[in-house]
Amino acid sequence: MSVVIPFLAFLLVGAIAAYHRLRLPVWAALTATVLLACWLLGASGGATLIAGLVTALIAVPLLLPQIRLPYITKPLLGFYTKILPPLSETERVALEAGTVGFEGELFSGKPDWNALLSQPRPTLTAEEQAFLDGPVEELCRMTNDWEITHVHADLPPEMWDYIKQNKFFGLNIPKEYGGLGFSALANHKVIQKLASVSSVVSSTVGVPNSLGPAELLMHYGTDEQKSHYLPRLADGREVPCFGLTGPWAGSDATSIPDFGIVTTGEWNGARVVGVKLTFDKRYITLAPVASLIGLAFRMYDPEGLIGDQRDVGITLALLPRDTAGVEVGRRHFPLNSPFQNGPIRGKDVFIPLSQLIGGEAYAGKGWQMLVECLSIGRSITLPSTASGGSKIAAVVTGAYARIRKQFGLSVGRFEGVEEALARIGGNAYTISALSEASAAAVARGELPAVPSTISKYHCTEMGRQVCQDAMDIHGGKGIILGPKNYLGRAWQASPIAITVEGANIMTRSLMIFGQGAILCHPWVLKEMKATTLSDPDERLREFDRNLFGHIGFAISNAVRSFWFGLTMAKFGKAPGDAYTRRYYRKLNRYSAALALCADTSMLLLGGKLKFKESLSGRLGDVLSNLYIASALLKRYEDEGRPVTDQPLLAWSIHHATFKIEKALSGALRNFPFRPVGWLLWALVFPIGRRAQYPSDRLGHKVAALLMSPNEARNRLADGVFTTPCENNPAGRVDSYLPKVILAEPVERKFLKALKNSDIEALTFEAQLDEGVKEGWITDEERAQLEELRRITIDAISVDDFESWELRAESHPPAVSQSSREAA
Incomplete structure (x- = not known):
C-alpha cells in the first residue's frame, strides 16, 4: 500500500490543481510538498522518488522558457500553423464584428x-x-x-x-x-x-x-x-x-x-x-x-x-x-x-x-x-x-x-x-x-x-x-x-x-457553434491571432502564452467534467438561494462538458468541423441551452425570486438540462473518432445520463398556474395585449377566467341537483327556471349561470360565412378610355 500512496497523492494533487485552475508553479510546489510528506510518513521511498521524477520531467521543461520556447512551443507553432484552417475575409469580419x-x-x-x-x-x-x-x-x-x-x-x-x-x-x-x-x-x-x-x-x-x-x-x-x-x-x-x-x-x-x-x-x-x-x-x-x-x-x-x-x-x-x-x-x-x-x-x-x-x-x-x-x-x-x-x-x-x-x-x-x-x-x-x-x-x-x-x-x-x-x-x-x-x-x-x-436549419447547424467555438472560446481566437503577428519573437511568445493557457484549460475541464458527472454536480461553489443553487451547479457541470467536447472536436477535426453539421448543431444546442438556462435564472433573480414562479422556472430548467444531455449524448455517440467518443463519454457521463424530462407532477403545477388567476400568470401576461375589446377575442377569453372560476361551485351544485332530479326540461333556460323554483339556486346564482353560459359561448364559438364571402376575386385596376386611347 505504501508503494501506491505517492502515485495516488500525485494524481489527487493534480486533479485538485486542475479543478481550481492553479498555475503550473503552484501545482509543482504542492506536488513536491505532498510527496515529501508521503515519504516522511512512511511511504515507499522508491515510489516517492519516481513520482517526484515524473513531476520534475513535467515541470522543469515547462517552467523554463529557454527550454520550453525553442523545443516545445516552436515545433507546436509550426504544426498548428499547418493544420489551422484558412480564415476567409468574410469569416474574419463575422468573427470580429x-x-x-x-x-x-x-x-x-x-x-x-x-x-x-x-x-x-x-x-x-x-x-x-x-x-x-x-x-x-x-x-x-x-x-x-x-x-x-x-x-x-x-x-x-x-x-x-x-x-x-x-x-x-x-x-x-x-x-x-x-x-x-x-x-x-x-x-x-x-x-x-x-x-x-x-x-x-x-x-x-x-x-x-x-x-x-x-x-x-x-x-x-x-x-x-x-x-x-x-x-x-x-x-x-x-x-x-x-x-x-x-x-x-x-x-x-x-x-x-x-x-x-x-x-x-x-x-x-x-x-x-x-x-x-x-x-x-x-x-x-x-x-x-x-x-x-x-x-x-x-x-x-x-x-x-x-x-x-x-x-x-x-x-x-x-x-x-x-x-x-x-x-x-x-x-x-x-x-x-x-x-x-x-x-x-x-x-x-x-x-x-x-x-x-x-x-x-x-x-x-x-x-x-x-x-x-x-x-x-x-x-x-x-x-x-x-x-x-x-x-x-x-x-x-x-x-x-x-x-x-x-x-x-x-x-x-x-x-x-x-x-x-x-x-x-x-x-x-x-x-x-x-x-x-x-x-x-x-x-x-x-x-x-x-x-x-x-x-x-x-x-x-x-x-x-x-x-x-x-x-x-x-x-x-x-x-x-x-x-x-x-x-x-x-x-x-x-x-x-x-x-x-x-433559415433555422442553417442557424443551428452552422452559425451558433460555428461562431461560438471561436468567438466565445477564451483561447482559440487569441491563438489564431498570435500566428498572424509579423515579428517572429513576438509571435512565438504570444502563441506560447495562449497555447499553454489552452492546455491547462483543457485539462481543467476534463477533471471538472468528470468530477461533476461523478457527483451529479451536488457539490461546488455556486450562487443563488437554497432553491436555485442546484441549478447553478448543474450548469457548471455542463459548461465544463461543453468546453471539453468543443476543444476535442476542434483539435481532431480542425477545419473539417464546419462540415460536420450534425456534430456542430448538437454542440450548438448545448451552448444554446446553457445560455437559455442562464437567462431563466437571471429573470428569476431580477423578479425578486418569486415563489409562485418556481414551477415555471423548474419546468424550464429541467427541460433545458434534459436537452443539454440529449445533445451531448448524440454528439458523443456519433463522434467521428469512436475511441475518443468513448473516452469523452466516460468523462462526461461516468455514471450515465441522469437528466430527466420535466415530471408529470411538475407539469400539473405549471398547467394549474395557467388555468387560474395568480401572480405568476400575471407576470407571464405582462407586456401583451389582453384588453377585452371587440377586436381582441383573445383578450375577452382571458378576461372571462375569474368569472368562470367564481361560477364553478354554483354550476356544480346546479348540475348535481339536476342530475338527481326528475325534471324533464330540456332547454337551459327552462332548467334554470326549475332550479330556482326547486330552490337549488337563488336568483343571483341564476344570473351568474346565465352569464357563464354567455361567456362560454363567446369563448368556444366559431365563425361561418356565405360562400360568396370566401371567394378571392381579384380584378386589375380599371383603365379609363382616355388611357387606352393614349396607349
Whole structure:
C-alpha cells in the first residue's frame, strides 16, 4: 500500500490543481510538498522518488522558457500553423464584428455567475412605459387582424397614418433626428405587445427598426445622409425596406450576384461618378410600399475611377423609389399573413456615389456593416415576436382550457391536455426570458453575435411548439378562420419566423457553434491571432502564452467534467438561494462538458468541423441551452425570486438540462473518432445520463398556474395585449377566467341537483327556471349561470360565412378610355 500512496497523492494533487485552475508553479510546489510528506510518513521511498521524477520531467521543461520556447512551443507553432484552417475575409469580419458577453463565461467551463447577476435589471424609462401604455395600446385597439389578413390584405389607411404620426418607424432613431430615441429593450417591448395581437402589425413596425436604412445610417451614414434621411424615416415621410435576399444566394451576402459598375452618369441634371446597378431581390418586407430602398450588391470598378481595386466588394446603397429603372410594387403572399413583402428588380439603374451608405469611404465594407447590424435585428424583432405570440397563447389557452368542458370537466383537467399546457407555460416563460436577455444585451451596447442567433433560433422554434400545442387544445376553435379565431393566423405565420433572417436549419447547424467555438472560446481566437503577428519573437511568445493557457484549460475541464458527472454536480461553489443553487451547479457541470467536447472536436477535426453539421448543431444546442438556462435564472433573480414562479422556472430548467444531455449524448455517440467518443463519454457521463424530462407532477403545477388567476400568470401576461375589446377575442377569453372560476361551485351544485332530479326540461333556460323554483339556486346564482353560459359561448364559438364571402376575386385596376386611347 505504501508503494501506491505517492502515485495516488500525485494524481489527487493534480486533479485538485486542475479543478481550481492553479498555475503550473503552484501545482509543482504542492506536488513536491505532498510527496515529501508521503515519504516522511512512511511511504515507499522508491515510489516517492519516481513520482517526484515524473513531476520534475513535467515541470522543469515547462517552467523554463529557454527550454520550453525553442523545443516545445516552436515545433507546436509550426504544426498548428499547418493544420489551422484558412480564415476567409468574410469569416474574419463575422468573427470580429460581434462582442462577447456572458456566453463567453459559459464556454469557459467555470462560469463567473457574478458577471451575470451583477448586470442591472432591464427597465424602461417613464417615457418608454408611457408609449407602451398610450400609442402602443391604442394601435392594438385599432387592430382587427381578420380584416387585415382576409379582407384588405394590408393595414387600413388609418393604421398606416397612426403608425407614421406616432413615430413607430423611429423607435430607435435618436431624438436629435426626430426619432423617439428608445432603447433596444423598449423596441423589444413594443414588438412583443404588437405581436400578441397581429404578426402583420408587429412585422410592419419591427422591420424598419431592425436591419434597414435607419439602423445602417445611424451607424455608418454620412452627416449629410443622417440629416436628410433620418428625420424623414422617423416621421414616416419615408417608408424603408432593405434588399438583401435574392433567388441565387438567399441571405448570403458574400455570394450575391447583384452588381454595380462604377461609371459616370446623369443625376439631378449633373454629370457625376456613380454606380450602374443590376439586381434581382425577393422576400423584401415593406418593398411594395417603400419609398426608400436599401440595397446590398457587389461593386466593381473596371476603369479605376475610385481606386486600384477592380472588385471593390459588398457595398450598400440607398435608392429612392422613383429612381429610373427600379421595378417595385408587386407583392408576395407569405402564408396568408399578408404583411407588405415583395420583389425589387432593376437593370442599369444609375445612382451617384453619394447614395452609398457612408459614402465612398464605405464602398466595399457592406459585409461588415451587415454582420454588425444583423446581430441587432436577430436579437430583437423575431425573438420579440415569438415572445408576444407565446405569452398571449399561454394565458388565453389556460383560460380556454378552464372554460371549455367535456364530460363534465374542464378540458385542462385531463392529463393529456395538462402535458400540452405545461409545454406552453414552460416554453412561453423561457421565450420571454431569452428574448428579454438578448434585447438587454443590445441595450447595454453589445453586438451579441452568438446570443442573437441563439435567441432567433430557439425563440422561433419554441414559439412554433407553443402555437402547435395551443392549436391542439383549442381543436376546432383554432382551425376555423374568422374574426373570432385568434390562433389560426399565428399558426400559419409560425414558419415565416423560422425561415427569415437565415433559415433555422442553417442557424443551428452552422452559425451558433460555428461562431461560438471561436468567438466565445477564451483561447482559440487569441491563438489564431498570435500566428498572424509579423515579428517572429513576438509571435512565438504570444502563441506560447495562449497555447499553454489552452492546455491547462483543457485539462481543467476534463477533471471538472468528470468530477461533476461523478457527483451529479451536488457539490461546488455556486450562487443563488437554497432553491436555485442546484441549478447553478448543474450548469457548471455542463459548461465544463461543453468546453471539453468543443476543444476535442476542434483539435481532431480542425477545419473539417464546419462540415460536420450534425456534430456542430448538437454542440450548438448545448451552448444554446446553457445560455437559455442562464437567462431563466437571471429573470428569476431580477423578479425578486418569486415563489409562485418556481414551477415555471423548474419546468424550464429541467427541460433545458434534459436537452443539454440529449445533445451531448448524440454528439458523443456519433463522434467521428469512436475511441475518443468513448473516452469523452466516460468523462462526461461516468455514471450515465441522469437528466430527466420535466415530471408529470411538475407539469400539473405549471398547467394549474395557467388555468387560474395568480401572480405568476400575471407576470407571464405582462407586456401583451389582453384588453377585452371587440377586436381582441383573445383578450375577452382571458378576461372571462375569474368569472368562470367564481361560477364553478354554483354550476356544480346546479348540475348535481339536476342530475338527481326528475325534471324533464330540456332547454337551459327552462332548467334554470326549475332550479330556482326547486330552490337549488337563488336568483343571483341564476344570473351568474346565465352569464357563464354567455361567456362560454363567446369563448368556444366559431365563425361561418356565405360562400360568396370566401371567394378571392381579384380584378386589375380599371383603365379609363382616355388611357387606352393614349396607349
